Amino acid sequence: MSKKKELRIGLIGCGFMGRTHSNAYNRVPNFFPELEYNPVLQAVCSRSENKVRAFAEQWGYESVETDWKKMISRDDIDAIDICTPNDTHAEIAIAAAEAGKMVLTEKPLARNLSEAQQMVEAVEKAGVKNTVWYNYRRLPAVTLAKQIIDSGKLGKIFHYRANFLQDWTISAELPQGGEGLWRLDADAAGSGVTGDLLAHCIDTAIWLNGNIKDVSAMTETFIKERVHQITGKMQKVSIDDACIFHCHFKNGSLGLFESTRYARGHKALYTFEINGEHASIRWDLHDLNRLEYFDHSDESKLRGWRSIHVTDGDHPYMDKWWVPGLGIGYEHSFIHQAADFFKSLETGEPCSPTFKEAFETQQVCEAVLESAATKSWQDTGAV
Ligand SMILES: NC(=O)c1ccc[n+]([C@@H]2O[C@H](COP(=O)([O-])OP(=O)(O)OC[C@H]3O[C@@H](n4cnc5c(N)ncnc54)[C@H](O)[C@@H]3O)[C@@H](O)[C@H]2O)c1
Numbered sequence: 001m002s003k004k005k006e007l008r009i010g011l012i013g014c015g016f017m018g019r020t021h022s023n024a025y026n027r028v029p030n031f032f033p034e035l036e037y038n039p040v041l042q043a044v045c046s047r048s049e050n051k052v053r054a055f056a057e058q059w060g061y062e063s064v065e066t067d068w069k070k071m072i073s074r075d076d077i078d079a080i081d082i083c084t085p086n087d088t089h090a091e092i093a094i095a096a097a098e099a100g101k102m103v104l105t106e107k108p109l110a111r112n113l114s115e116a117q118q119m120v121e122a123v124e125k126a127g128v129k130n131t132v133w134y135n136y137r138r139l140p141a142v143t144l145a146k147q148i149i150d151s152g153k154l155g156k157i158f159h160y161r162a163n164f165l166q167d168w169t170i171s172a173e174l175p176q177g178g179e180g181l182w183r184l185d186a187d188a189a190g191s192g193v194t195g196d197l198l199a200h201c202i203d204t205a206i207w208l209n210g211n212i213k214d215v216s217a218m219t220e221t222f223i224k225e226r227v228h229q230i231t232g233k234m235q236k237v238s239i240d241d242a243c244i245f246h247c248h249f250k251n252g253s254l255g256l257f258e259s260t261r262y263a264r265g266h267k268a269l270y271t272f273e274i275n276g277e278h279a280s281i282r283w284d285l286h287d288l289n290r291l292e293y294f295d296h297s298d299e300s301k302l303r304g305w306r307s308i309h310v311t312d313g314d315h316p317y318m319d320k321w322w323v324p325g326l327g328i329g330y331e332h333s334f335i336h337q338a339a340d341f342f343k344s345l346e347t348g349e350p351c352s353p354t355f356k357e358a359f360e361t362q363q364v365c366e367a368v369l370e371s372a373a374t375k376s377w378q379d380t381g382a383v
Pocket of ligand 1: 014085134
């Protein structure tokens with residue numbers, strides 16, 4: 001008989017993230033057998049009965065719901081995992097916390113700061129475990145970057161630079177809103193690339209380089225009107241298609257961030273580079289097992305950028321996988337986050353980023369949008 005404790009998951013949303021999270025829960029017991037808790041795929045919820053039944057069968061859920069409120073009212077569920085569009089995060093998370101459930105939610109925490117504030121208050125008042133799936137932190141090369149920075153090898157940090165570039169909304173024929181296209185509808189998404197893509201860059205940046213003090217931003221909406229998939233009418237587009245901002249970090253370094261869905265040729269080019277007094281680091285999602293590192297203390301004739309293949313047993317998380325030299329992928333970041341969440345239940349430590357920590361990213365997003373709207377520098381209020 002298994003001595004494992006069970007954590008009964010209720011997952012809401014059967015799209016892209018519903019799949020990555022379900023895969024993570026299925027893999028954790030195989031690759032993290034030492035954990036005290038095992039996930040139980042107790043229930044999955046989506047509005048379409050046919051779709052949710054097929055999803056449950058495909059991923060191994062024991063039951064289905066078509067109304068998330070019903071799922072939250074069930075006594076046989078310990079944790080609610082929110083994989084639905086951004087306009088649902090606050091309502092579901094607050095209701096789940098009030099029902100005493102643990103809450104895991106996809107990023108961004110919310111559409112705006114006011115929703116995010118209410119979510120933080122709800123989980124803190126209820127005293128329930130919570131986390132936000134800013135999964136890129138859990139890629140081994142990104143975690144290694146954190147370890148190198150924390151060891152002091154970079155010395156004083158001068159610059160932090162990040163990009164997140166895509167090209168999927170260039171066509172004016174693409175509708176906005178509804179299933180699959182909610183990201184183009186500001187009511188559902190809250191914002192465009194700022195909340196969708198830059199939020200990832202900001203979360204990683206705060207984790208690696210500390211808080212952001214103030215920002216100066218510009219945004220652009222290249223296509224001003226699109227047909228709305230639900231109403232069938234041509235409607236104003238209110239999201240930011242592109243956003244560029246620069247900022248001051250609390251540690252005195254300067255930041256430069258760019259995101260767009262109009263960079264022809266780029267599908268998901270997330271890159272960052274950090275320049276310190278003694279060393280620099282850079283990383284590229286398209287080559288996610290590698291970390292590039294330059295150390296000025298190397299012998300001058302041999303000095304140059306090293307390309308570290310982050311696949312050895314002593315690299316973060318890599319002792320869980322295959323043998324040295326073999327890479328892992330995007331989906332593993334979610335497996336690692338799920339495993340870290342289960343570990344946090346054993347240790348009683350928070351699973352970072354908590355709602356409170358993700359609130360800081362939300363503060364920066366809000367300041368970025370406000371700065372672009374008012375053409376002025378904005379304090380983030382985060383420090
Ligand atoms: N961590 C990441 O890297 C990452 C990547 C993509 C998306 N996300 C985030 O994950 C969330 C979901 O994005 P996605 O790409 O999976 O979207 P998606 O459109 O692929 O899936 C959303 C799902 O939610 C369902 N849904 C919508 N409203 C619902 C409701 N009221 N009740 C039940 N189900 C409902 C839809 O039917 C769909 O199955 C968003 O907040 C997004 O920002 C995070």
